[in-house]
Amino acid sequence: MGKLIYMDNAATTFVDKRVLDAMIPYLSDKCFNPSSIYDGAQDVHEALDNARETIAKSLNASPREIYFTSCGTESDNWAIKGVAHANADKGKHLITSKIEHHAVLHTMKALEREGFEVTYLDVDSNGFVSLSELEKAIRPDTILVSIMYANNEIGTIEPIKEIGEICRKKGVYFHVDAVQAYAHVPIDVVAENIDMLSVSGHKFNAMKGTGFLYIKKGVKINTFMDGGAQERNKRAGTENVAGIVGMAKASEIAFAEMDKRIKHEIEIRDYMIDRILKEIPYSKLNGDRNKRLPNNLNIGFEFIEGESMLLALNDLGVYASSGSACTSGSLDPSHVLLAIGLPHEKAHGSLRLSISHETTMDDAKFVCDNLPKIVERLRSMSPLYEDFVKNK
Amino acid sequence: MAYSEKVKDHYKNPRNVGEIENASGVGTVGNAKCGDIMRMYLDIDENTGIIKDCKFKTFGCGAAVATSSMATELVKGKTIEEALKVTNKAVMEALDGLPPVKVHCSLLAEQAIHSALWNYAEKKGIKIEGLEKPVNDVSELDDDDDEF
Numbered sequence: 001m002g003k004l005i006y007m008d009n010a011a012t013t014f015v016d017k018r019v020l021d022a023m024i025p026y027l028s029d030k031c032f033n034p035s036s037i038y039d040g041a042q043d044v045h046e047a048l049d050n051a052r053e054t055i056a057k058s059l060n061a062s063p064r065e066i067y068f069t070s071c072g073t074e075s076d077n078w079a080i081k082g083v084a085h086a087n088a089d090k091g092k093h094l095i096t097s098k099i100e101h102h103a104v105l106h107t108m109k110a111l112e113r114e115g116f117e118v119t120y121l122d123v124d125s126n127g128f129v130s131l132s133e134l135e136k137a138i139r140p141d142t143i144l145v146s147i148m149y150a151n152n153e154i155g156t157i158e159p160i161k162e163i164g165e166i167c168r169k170k171g172v173y174f175h176v177d178a179v180q181a182y183a184h185v186p187i188d189v190v191a192e193n194i195d196m197l198s199v200s201g202h203k204f205n206a207m208k209g210t211g212f213l214y215i216k217k218g219v220k221i222n223t224f225m226d227g228g229a230q231e232r233n234k235r236a237g238t239e240n241v242a243g244i245v246g247m248a249k250a251s252e253i254a255f256a257e258m259d260k261r262i263k264h265e266i267e268i269r270d271y272m273i274d275r276i277l278k279e280i281p282y283s284k285l286n287g288d289r290n291k292r293l294p295n296n297l298n299i300g301f302e303f304i305e306g307e308s309m310l311l312a313l314n315d316l317g318v319y320a321s322s323g324s325a326c327t328s329g330s331l332d333p334s335h336v337l338l339a340i341g342l343p344h345e346k347a348h349g350s351l352r353l354s355i356s357h358e359t360t361m362d363d364a365k366f367v368c369d370n371l372p373k374i375v376e377r378l379r380s381m382s383p384l385y386e387d388f389v390k391n392k
Numbered sequence: 393m394a395y396s397e398k399v400k401d402h403y404k405n406p407r408n409v410g411e412i413e414n415a416s417g418v419g420t421v422g423n424a425k426c427g428d429i430m431r432m433y434l435d436i437d438e439n440t441g442i443i444k445d446c447k448f449k450t451f452g453c454g455a456a457v458a459t460s461s462m463a464t465e466l467v468k469g470k471t472i473e474e475a476l477k478v479t480n481k482a483v484m485e486a487l488d489g490l491p492p493v494k495v496h497c498s499l500l501a502e503q504a505i506h507s508a509l510w511n512y513a514e515k516k517g518i519k520i521e522g523l524e525k526p527v528n529d530v531s532e533l534d535d536d537d538d539e540f
Contacts, residue, residue: 344427
């Protein structure tokens with residue numbers, strides 16, 4: 001086997017060497033608790049302040065609006081449950097979409113069990129939420145709308161600014177799960193009318209166990225963890241200093257290199273989409289062709305199943321992901337692919353390749369050169385393909 | 393979730409993939425909803441009742457391919473009576489086990505053999521002792537093999 005070709009960056013990313021270097025001191029010489037009083041601890045506190053400022057600036061937010069958490073899932077849980085519980089006197093209705101991450105969907109389900117009511121908006125065949133459907137769904141007792149910035153499976157980027165405008169006009173809080181989008185595309189929480197925004201560090205070359213929640217000043221939200229005075233009394237617990245410093249470093253690097261990265265990723269993404277669709281019959285791009293994350297490709301191949309594709313790619317040293325049931329541990333294929341209208345057998349046959357700024361054109365060519373053979377081999381043993389050919 | 397070396401070998405190099413022209417019996421089980429469809433072809437010697445050849449086609453995950461492949465190996469050269477003894481447990485054991493979420497694949501392989509035999513019996517107008525009408529959806533079967 002040759003070198004590893006990692007095309008699962010939507011699952012997690014490698015920690016950047018510069019990020020690791022920035023973190024090391026806070027795991028050794030500067031291990032002090034930032035809440036302590038001595039000089040060394042104050043230096044650590046200052047490092048936290050700087051990290052908060054770097055991250056705030058990247059979103060056009062104020063440092064007071066950035067709250068560090070342990071991951072994207074925690075941020076989603078806090079934003080949704082925190083606002084629901086703090087505003088239950090105003091109403092008990094929330095709105096989200098059918099293609100959200102489980103961190104949002106299962107949080108909504110938990111609230112339903114408590115007596116809240118949730119509307120799950122349909123999306124169109126490219127995965128877009130309809131603005132008019134959203135507007136119609138907002139009721140006098142609606143307290144929160146939660147829509148993801150970009151979808152983790154099909155890469156579709158939602159009309160966040162327009163959704164934010166509607167929420168602002170109707171006086172409803174707007175939460176955005178930006179786990180896949182932050183540090184990959186520019187985000188401006190002011191211009192895009194965003195009240196809360198969830199981010200995870202390990203999706204942009206920081207370490208796992210880091211994340212943050214942007215909470216716009218004035219949003220009525222409950223404390224997530226009770227304890228000490230950390231994070232403005234809203235999220236107690238000694239800060240993951242090294243992780244936070246690393247996340248800020250990763251953010252700084254990602255934003256400094258963003259234009260270059262986007263250009264590079266789009267070039268490779270489009271090369272791969274064009275070649276795969278041209279060279280493999282009965283294949284289709286899932287998600288929108290243009291309004292999609294620069295690093296995401298999701299292609300459906302008829303008559304074959306995703307896991308067997310992943311295993312074949314694995315044997316070639318290519319790491320990827322699929323919407324097939326077999327990757328989820330349940331028998332149902334991806335809820336996202338079903339929501340964009342794919343029948344079960346097509347949803348099972350999808351392949352997600354999430355590239356990065358480090359993916360090379362040679363990597364892309366290798367995958368494009370080998371994929372047709374894999375698909376052909378799997379189709380040659382597929383009863384669905386046999387039936388299709390016989391009935392043609 | 394880890395596959396055994398035998399499972400890996402069978403999905404990388406599946407045995408007996410293909411179709412049999414004018415097969416004695418053909419059976420298809422599973423559905424696209426749960427992501428696995430298996431089709432088995434049997435060539436049965438009418439005089440001896442021996443399965444001379446067995447081929448398969450499968451839409452499904454690595455375990456689905458491996459269990460189909462192993463099932464064809466296990467029934468080839470056997471009598472119908474012996475083939476009925478190739479249960480999902482036998483297929484799993486021959487593969488050195490399956491992850492719990494993949495146990496249904498071995499049930500599907502067992503049912504695919506039964507389905508092809510059922511088709512053979514129907515065509516011949518005979519009754520095969522011990523063969524029950526196969527089910528298409530293995531989730532209907534009681535599955536007590538979760539801890540395997």
